[in-house]
Structures are given as structure tokens and as C-alpha cells.
Amino acid sequence: MKVVHTDAAPKAIGPYSQGIIVNNLFYSSGQIALLPNGDLLEGDVKEQTHQVFKNLQAVLEEAGASFNTVVKATVFIKDMNQFGDINEVYGEYFSTHKPARSCVEVARLPKDVLVEIEVIALVK
Numbered sequence: 001m002k003v004v005h006t007d008a009a010p011k012a013i014g015p016y017s018q019g020i021i022v023n024n025l026f027y028s029s030g031q032i033a034l035l036p037n038g039d040l041l042e043g044d045v046k047e048q049t050h051q052v053f054k055n056l057q058a059v060l061e062e063a064g065a066s067f068n069t070v071v072k073a074t075v076f077i078k079d080m081n082q083f084g085d086i087n088e089v090y091g092e093y094f095s096t097h098k099p100a101r102s103c104v105e106v107a108r109l110p111k112d113v114l115v116e117i118e119v120i121a122l123v124k
Contacts, residue, residue, distance in 0.1 A: 001022050004020065004026065044085075048115055049090065067093050073094075082115075
């Protein structure tokens with residue numbers, strides 16, 4: 001088991017890591033709209049979703065993976081009425097490669113963000 005850490009994504013804000021590699025699979029922790037320095041991006045749901053994907057890209061790259069090797073994504077959203085906007089941004093990152101996905105509305109997310117996404121990916 002290998003812990004993944006990069007300064008190109010925000011540090012974990014609790015007792016967990018940005019991700020873990022086990023065998024040839026990378027499991028990310030949920031990423032929210034924090035900037036790499038830890039500041040919260042105060043934007044709308046599309047802006048927050050783009051930041052989440054920037055963070056995911058950084059941890060995927062550090063793990064030796066990419067969006068093209070993601071096998072499963074889990075999306076947590078604060079308001080299912082924003083699903084269309086989140087899905088639009090999601091489609092920009094997963095346009096040709098479409099991993100399995102779950103999407104659930106939750107009562108609350110860390111730091112009251114609008115979206116959180118975690119992924120499982122194959123490591124190259």
C-alpha cells in the first residue's frame with residue numbers, strides 16, 4: 001500500500017490521505033473546491049466542479065493515473081437541482097472515456113461546498 005500526496009492539490013483536512021494505491025488501483029479521497037493552498041473557492045457549482053476536477057487531476061497524476069484510467073467515480077452533491085450543471089462540467093473531463101458513476105444528494109458536505117467527487121483508477 002502506498003500513500004499518495006501532492007502539493008498540487010489541497011492537503012487532507014483530517015486524519016486521511018489524498019489517496020492510496022493498492023496493487024494497481026488508486027483510491028482517491030473525496031475532493032472538494034479547495035485551492036492547493038487550502039483556501040475555499042467561493043464560486044458557483046460549475047466553478048466548484050472545475051476546481052474539484054483540477055484537484056482530482058493532480059492526485060491522479062501523482063498516483064500515475066489519469067482521467068482515462070478512472071474506472072469508478074462517486075459524486076456527492078448538495079442539491080440535485082444542480083445535477084445538470086455538474087454533469088455538464090463532468091462531461092468535459094469524461095467526454096470519450098466514461099467510467100462507472102454514482103451520484104447522490106447529501107445533506108451537507110465539508111466546508112459547505114456544493115460538490116465532492118472521489119474516484120478509483122487503474123495505475124499505469
